[in-house]
Amino acid sequence: MLELRNITYEVDDNQENKEILKNVSVTIKDHFVAITGPNGGGKSTLAKMIAGIIRPTSGQILLDGEDITELDITERAKKGISFAFQQPVHFKGLTVKDMITIAAGREMSVGDICDILSEVGLCAREYIDREINSSLSGGELKRIEIAMIAARGTKLSIFDEPEAGIDLWSFSSLIKVFEKMRDEINGTILIISHQERILNIADRIIVIADGELRQVGSREEVLPQLLHTTSACQTLEEKL
Numbered sequence: 001m002l003e004l005r006n007i008t009y010e011v012d013d014n015q016e017n018k019e020i021l022k023n024v025s026v027t028i029k030d031h032f033v034a035i036t037g038p039n040g041g042g043k044s045t046l047a048k049m050i051a052g053i054i055r056p057t058s059g060q061i062l063l064d065g066e067d068i069t070e071l072d073i074t075e076r077a078k079k080g081i082s083f084a085f086q087q088p089v090h091f092k093g094l095t096v097k098d099m100i101t102i103a104a105g106r107e108m109s110v111g112d113i114c115d116i117l118s119e120v121g122l123c124a125r126e127y128i129d130r131e132i133n134s135s136l137s138g139g140e141l142k143r144i145e146i147a148m149i150a151a152r153g154t155k156l157s158i159f160d161e162p163e164a165g166i167d168l169w170s171f172s173s174l175i176k177v178f179e180k181m182r183d184e185i186n187g188t189i190l191i192i193s194h195q196e197r198i199l200n201i202a203d204r205i206i207v208i209a210d211g212e213l214r215q216v217g218s219r220e221e222v223l224p225q226l227l228h229t230t231s232a233c234q235t236l237e238e239k240l
């Protein structure tokens with residue numbers, strides 16, 4: 001269970017104090033939680049703060065009751081928090097197989113790795129021995145990053161707009177990846193998304209706007225209201 005208590009985040013923006021998160025308090029304990037809201041509302045800032053990439057100006061973050069506010073990203077990773085970067089970190093010479101094995105933290109058979117790659121829509125045979133470098137497309141790199149987080153299967157896996165930069169065809173398979181992850185991973189999946197299809201599979205939806213927590217509830221409670229405020233010819237994504 002993750003608890004955010006009175007989280008505030010301020011930055012110095014051209015010598016002016018800018019409050020990006022304003023006194024956000026929320027408890028995240030469901031299995032599949034989505035954070036949504038308008039552009040610039042503070043969602044990515046909140047995700048980076050949970051992962052330990054940035055620290056709050058004030059407030060506390062508790063993981064299973066333990067105060068982790070002062071822990072950095074590595075220490076939080078050891079406690080079971082994974083953050084999916086837009087692309088996997090790459091080291092010269094390391095292949096997809098190597099990186100998935102490292103992420104999983106245990107010996108993986110070729111069959112296990114192939115299963116994970118297939119789940120994210122990659123034809124395992126073609127990718128397993130490829131070095132992770134710029135010869136892979138943005139969409140391929142993103143899927144490998146998602147595969148690595150899935151292999152890790154930690155207490156809390158955070159994804160920041162995994163759909164960004166993914167084409168429509170791949171988007172459908174991405175939804176299946178998250179549905180499968182929801183069914184198979186034990187920990188909490190926290191996903192930032194503007195996509196109705198992702199919000200539709202969430203147990204709980206958190207709405208953040210203008211740096212404030214606007215709403216928290218089940219998808220049955222929150223989604224109709226989000227859709228209601230969206231005009232018939234405007235997609236939820238445009239609205240958000």
Ligand SMILES: Nc1ncnc2c1ncn2[C@@H]1O[C@H](COP(=O)(O)OP(=O)(O)OP(=O)(O)O)[C@@H](O)[C@H]1O
Pocket residue numbers: 011012013018020037038039040041042043044045046
């Ligand atoms: N270091 C910083 N300095 C100045 N402004 C910042 C900084 N970090 C974030 N911001 C601003 O804070 C606001 C919230 O940014 P954030 O990326 O968290 O929004 P978001 O809800 O994830 O948006 P999107 O849906 O567009 O990804 C934005 O206006 C952004 O420009």
